[in-house]
Amino acid sequence: MLLELARSRKILFFGGKGGVGKTTVSSATAFARANEGGRVLLVSTDPAHNLGHLFDREIGAKPVRIMPGLDALELDPDDTVETHMKEVSGALYQLMPVHLHKEIDKHIDLSRNAPGMQEAAILERMAEVIEQGLEEYDLIVFDTAPSGHTARLMALPEMMSAWTEGLIKRREKADRFAEFVRDLGRDSSMEDKTIGSADNEEQEKESQIRRILLRRRHKFTHLRDRLADEDMTSFVIVLAAERLPVLETIELSEQLIQAGVHLGCLVVNKRAPEDGGEFLRERHGLEEKHLQTLSDALPRIPRQDLYLLVQDIVGLEAVESLSGLL
Template sequence: MLLELARRRRILFLGGKGGVGKTTVAAGVAVAAASEGRRVLLVSTDPAHNLGHLWRCEVGDRVRRLAPNLDGLELDPEQTARAHLDEVGVALRTLMPRHLSGEVDKHMALSMDTPGMHEAALLERMAELVEEGLGTHDLLVFDTAPSGHTARLMALPEMMQAWVDGMLQRHERSRHLGDVLRGLGKDDPMGRRVVGGDDEGAASRDDRIRAMLQRRRHRFDHLRASLSDAGLTAFVIVLTAERLPVLETIELHAQLRRSGIDVGALVVNRRSPTDAGALLAGRAAMEAGHLETLARALPGVPRHEVPLLADEPVGRAALEALATRLAAAPGS
């Protein structure tokens, strides 16, 4: 059962093709876990902000109580990137010699539109949420953006960790060079200006730079370890029983496995009934054919089916009813 997976893990990521109901299923799982007495944090990384629409309330970038034992928040990639750059800018102005502050401002302004900046900022925010959330909540449920974005995001921790390691190595080399230059230029005012001031100030900056890089390294290392720990984290792919979502699911599964992330379940959402007229029976038969393709491609992944509902599950009462359906959803 899908909820049994939530009971055995502390972090769940739900992803899949756009429009298949990821946010709805994530909310249903979160409600079901919270109803069992677990403290749950539901996080949406999808810029569409559907979480607030589902709960009929404003859900922003600060944790908000949605139901007993259930908190939620939405991460806005644009806002997250801007806050990230503001924080980096403050740190750089503190760490760099004063005469370079103009260069720092110019670099920060250009960085906002750099390819990958939103993903990197979002990843750091997620790393922060995982690190802190495991201490405040029993279960973290992440509702992610559509498949392609999510696959890139899941591969980023290893890349970012390698980047920070490279920065630390370069910093050590530059620190050693700075020590040499300062030693050669003790009596030369021009030499002191080149390496950034007096020995004490430069050494203090070096220590702060190293401390900042070490904090980032620890954060990305913790996120990478959490994502690759199959006993702690599972990814649930949500899809509908149609050709394109099935093919995209098979590809997303392969990408996640390459990133070392365990795919714990597939959720087939809005499954057509076989006893509601010829039209829906025909769709159900078509869906069955696509699900055979899925079963052949991913034979070892548990699959759960959620029936097509007459109404949209919007609002707390409807989401609680969906949670009950998820608990009873047939699996294979």
């Protein structure tokens, strides 16, 4: 099921609660697709450097080759925020008069740690990774940070583009006002060449600002379109067959629907085997009960179960053997 999704989509997101197996399952899916000849980029948006731990090697902001057909990268939130901040302050410097630049620096320093900043920055990098990645790869797999966060991330392009939209509108109003004031103050004797060239310079600056804002807006709306295109993008929720995870999955699925994102598969990981003795059989039965709640709530979403394995999943070989179970 998961593999079919990986074959039919170009972008897959894996989300879910902490520790359920997002990194493991997303990596195994990426591996399986690469193993059958696809070119796959595996991307972690989690600050905790999950992929590096799983593959037991250093993975950074630039793609590294894991095996033929499979590259991986980790978006570093701090680096991403720094780059993002530089761009934002650059744009703001252009928007505001010079005597306010100190204010901008202060504002930027404060917003560096503001809630949502890391997500916004990661989102912008994600947009870039997707645009570049779609040219070079058949599939981009995102291993995301634990859930609530993820759904917010999916709703963020909308918010960000609304924000930029507001800024553009305010800018346009300010432009019209400035023009009005200029017109008021202008008498025929002032219409000489110097004023004209200052006006041109001003206009040039204005249109530069508008270009920056429009480019940013375009980036976010484009990302939004990509995420909402269900032929291109799908979301996979990984969960455990327990009461709370099931309820949270139902909640997350509602958030995804609201954000307009296609939910392609539910992966129930670490299932208790039925034939593992009395204790595990009982556990299996209880899991079935919880999973009934899940399929009652989300009857049309395909489900794939993966059993709890004896060994830890670390290293390429372990990922390969799990990928064989997909």
